[in-house]
Amino acid sequence: MVKLGENERIDYMYSDNLRIVQDKTAFSFSLDTLLLAYWAKENIYDRYKVADLCSGNCAATMYMAYFNRAKYDAVEIQEEAYSQAVRSVELNNMENRINVHQDNVLNAPKFLRKDSYDIVTVNPPYFKAPEGHEVNPDRKKAIARHELLINLEQIIEVASGLLKMKGKMFMVHRPERLGEICYYCMKHDMSVKLVQPFVSHRGEDSNLIIVEAVKHTAFDGTVLKDPVEVHDENGEFLPDIQKIIRETDEDREKHENAGKFFFYVLKCNDGSFYGGFTNDLGHRLKMHNEGKGAKYTKTRRPVKMIYHEQFDDKRLALKREYWFKHHTRAWKEKFLREHNVKF
Missing domain, CATH: 3.40.50.150 (Vaccinia Virus protein VP39)
Incomplete structure (x- = not known):
């Protein structure tokens, strides 16, 4: 003191x-x-x-x-x-x-x-x-x-x-x-x-x-x-x-998440999955549903965030995003079930 x-x-x-x-x-x-x-x-x-x-x-x-x-x-x-x-x-x-x-x-x-x-x-x-x-x-x-x-x-x-x-x-x-x-x-x-x-x-x-x-x-x-x-x-x-x-x-919430990075998964309106990266989950979801988040999700709104992981290193979160996107639909479904995600 x-x-x-x-x-x-x-x-x-x-x-x-x-x-x-x-x-x-x-x-x-x-x-x-x-x-x-x-x-x-x-x-x-x-x-x-x-x-x-x-x-x-x-x-x-x-x-x-x-x-x-x-x-x-x-x-x-x-x-x-x-x-x-x-x-x-x-x-x-x-x-x-x-x-x-x-x-x-x-x-x-x-x-x-x-x-x-x-x-x-x-x-x-x-x-x-x-x-x-x-x-x-x-x-x-x-x-x-x-x-x-x-x-x-x-x-x-x-x-x-x-x-x-x-x-x-x-x-x-x-x-x-x-x-x-x-x-x-x-x-x-x-x-x-x-x-x-x-x-x-x-x-x-x-x-x-x-x-x-x-x-x-x-x-x-x-x-x-x-x-x-x-x-x-x-x-x-x-x-x-x-x-x-x-x-x-x-x-x-923003301050608590400062220096934290997230990999997230969205379920789109057509049933498809989208994997992304952000440092602000709430804002990013809002952007997706306003048609400003990504070209893929713009035509598949509304979207729902069904899963996310937190990282202290930006590179690890980006690596996780890349890894998720380059797998098949069957693999993504298996991954989500293993993490207790109902979709």
């Missing part, structure tokens, strides 16, 4: 799947952190390298890492948040995939390899700090909210330097700074390809955006998405937001 400081507690993210150390006197992770992580994780594959800049206590980093086997580097300047991040990563047994670095993001190119990251995520300070501007007297909170140690252009320049060609940056920010974000991205060889606004209630102005920018690509083709509504009339999170915060039964 990790040791907690005087004002620290352990909170939970994504239902009870992730634990995180937080300071009661500092900023805890909020919805913007989870929105950034959710939108980015949809683009992350197991072989990817991801850098999370201005990472705080690694809430976004761990959320993304929960859904894949990618490698992560998180950079946070504040000592307290860095310590919480290290202990949170340990709590979730992610030490082999998440490295946390305590330093200013400005220095990241000195210890992170340039031009080597597939994805960079950023949850930066939202507000400028012009001379005479009043900031939070709590230094920790002031650094988190205001550009005291790094500014928007510097963050974007570092992100661009870390990304591979065609790599993607995901940034969560305030909509009033979208013009600056687009300008600095263009200046540093990135083009904004998608802007996803969020509104508290339909009909209100957007109060948050997620920006997706791609390195070294044409500047045209930007998509401005329909705003995502966050709250209902009672102030409760709407279903699209709830699924980001809490794990659904469908997502739980």
Whole structure:
């Protein structure tokens, strides 16, 4: 069990799947952190390298890492948040995939390899700090909210330097700074390809955006998405937001099957058998019955899944599929009976 400081507690993210150390006197992770992580994780594959800049206590980093086997580097300047991040990563047994670095993001190119990251995520300070501007007297909170140690252009320049060609940056920010974000991205060889606004209630102005920018690509083709509504009339999170915060039964099944591969047998509407391979049985069956699974099953719907085997190695599952398909009908019937399958 990790040791907690005087004002620290352990909170939970994504239902009870992730634990995180937080300071009661500092900023805890909020919805913007989870929105950034959710939108980015949809683009992350197991072989990817991801850098999370201005990472705080690694809430976004761990959320993304929960859904894949990618490698992560998180950079946070504040000592307290860095310590919480290290202990949170340990709590979730992610030490082999998440490295946390305590330093200013400005220095990241000195210890992170340039031009080597597939994805960079950023949850930066939202507000400028012009001379005479009043900031939070709590230094920790002031650094988190205001550009005291790094500014928007510097963050974007570092992100661009870390990304591979065609790599993607995901940034969560305030909509009033979208013009600056687009300008600095263009200046540093990135083009904004998608802007996803969020509104508290339909009909209100957007109060948050997620920006997706791609390195070294044409500047045209930007998509401005329909705003995502966050709250209902009672102030409760709407279903699209709830699924980001809490794990659904469908997502739980997908996660439990991550890294697992299946050989399966379908019985078609004409009585024939079809052997296949997948890493998601429910989705694959749905695709077959929608006519998108295979040419063979498209004209023999509806189909029913009558048997499956699980493998930890993709090659073994594919080998089993090939083996089944290259036998006679009589042999397949004998195989199914031996495995107590009624057809």
